[in-house]
Amino acid sequence: MSNSKPFKLENSYVSMEDIYIANQKLQGVIKKTELIESPVFSSECGNRVFIKPENLQMTGAFKIRGAYNKLSKLNELEKSRGVIASSAGNHAQGIGYAAQLLGVKATVVMPATTPIIKVEATKNYGAEVVLYGDSYDEAYKKARELEAEHNYVFVHPFDDLDVIIGQGTVALDILNDLEDVDEILVPIGGGGLASGVAFVAKMLKPSIKVIGVEPDGACCIKESLAQGKVTELEKVDTIADGAAVKRPGTLTFEFIREFVDEIITVSDFDIAEAILLLIEKHKLITEGAGALSLAGLKKLQSKGKKVVCLVSGGNIDILTISAIINKALVFRGRLFCFTVNLPDKPGELLHVAKILSDSNANVIKLDHNQSKVMDSFKQVQLEVTVETNGHCHVEEIESAFQKHGIEIQKIY
Structure with a gap:
């Protein structure tokens, strides 16, 4: 059941009519970013997950x-x-x-x-x-x-009523595509997107649960709600640069306090993992802030619900995404790097290669260095990086070396 009553702010008010007018203006200006159902993210959290890909928008973001x-x-x-x-x-x-x-x-x-x-x-x-x-x-x-x-x-990026109204049109799209959505996860930086989305969702379908997702290193909304007033963080530190905001808006704080049901926070590792999965499984590129909603899926208490994750943007440079992917691969046990000290004699490298081959580990980098073992002229240090299938596979490789009496030192 929808609620058409305007929301009164300190110096103004906003109604669904404002949202519909904005939505009409945007026709022909923005792309229609249709929901994408995600089996992989669904299985990760036990809900039926749909992605709202605003990273495919005209400017790469909502x-x-x-x-x-x-x-x-x-x-x-x-x-x-x-x-x-x-x-x-x-x-x-x-x-x-x-x-x-x-x-x-x-x-x-x-x-x-x-x-x-x-x-x-x-x-x-x-x-x-x-x-x-x-x-x-x-x-x-x-x-x-x-x-x-x-x-x-x-023109404020989030603490402006006309900006918030424009961002709220995202929720119209979501409800047009998935009328029976149960939960919407929305990234939060300064709170403009969450404000607009939560307002529209609650006006049109009050039963929808709206969950804001912030980085651990920049959770200005969570802190402000805890303090009961707009609060500025001393510092921010997150790979989600688009959400690295110390102080939320006065307007956005009002909206979020009224319409957002819950705030959860995620680590940079959670964000990196979400970016990796989105690239691998959906061939979609997102930036750190854009992946916040997907990273938040693991924190959900609900099961069996229809959940929409708003991927807010995809503007990320190649060097950054390369570094994030490598860290995410390590985090998921997909890359394993270790060193081993070996006798400096023929056949030792072949022995290591045989153990790795029998363990189905794919060697992607090898560094053979005599100068790193400073206390012995008869040993060399071998640094090996292998591609693996997860943490269990890494443990199998470690066990295989133990069985052969070879001690290895894990680097990552």
Whole structure:
């Protein structure tokens, strides 16, 4: 049963009519990202899991929805002033693309640590990019300075009602595709996406459970809810750079406190593992923040439910994704690296190779080094990296060496 009653905020209110108007504006601007059922993630958590792939959106993330809705509501005078935004990447591209479509000059301040792919993509949409600071919060302060200096219109990445309304259209898509959805997992950085999605979900179907997922190293919403007020973290540290926010918005805190049922947090290892599985099983690329909802599946208490995981973005550079994949492979027991000291005589390397072959381990790297065994001239150290099928397989290999009286030292 739907609820059409507007939600009253401190200085405004929002209704489903606002969401429907925004959704109409976005037709022809955004892609329709249809739900993808996932057998692998379903089996991982015991629920029927569907992926909402906003990483396939026009700008590689959901942010285009809120950015376009905001810019489309500016009057001619505001448009002539130009807009400015601060962003870790995806809001920047959303602003750039929306500004290009609407003929508005855009400037975006991004942290100096922002992946090159996001910086270049933003420039390609015609936006002027200013790199400043090491975090989103430092970039935000710089953008506010430039706003005052040049009389720009500031477009907040999450703490803006028109932006939140635009993001809420994601939930309309979800309910159109899967009317009987039980739970929606949504990533949280500053909270704009979670605010919009939770509001729409609860208005249209109050029985839906909305769960926000934050990184362990940047859980500003969880901390704020615990304190009962908007609270700033001392520091953030996570591979989910798009969710590395110290302080949530005042608006988003109101929305989340009212409409989100639960907040869970996940580790960087959980995030890396989710990225790996999404690539391997669905051939989809996601960034760290985009994978938060999938990483959160293991924390669910429910079983047998229809669960939608919102994959919010896929803008990640190749070097970062390579490092994440390697760590995820280790985490899942798919890579095993060890050293072994051997007598410096013919046949020893062949002996090691035979043990590995009998254990069905695929050698992918081998380093034979005489100088690493400093206390003996008669031994060499062998460093071996093998491809494995999981933690049980790693244990089998370790046991095989023990049976042959060979001591190995695990590196990872």
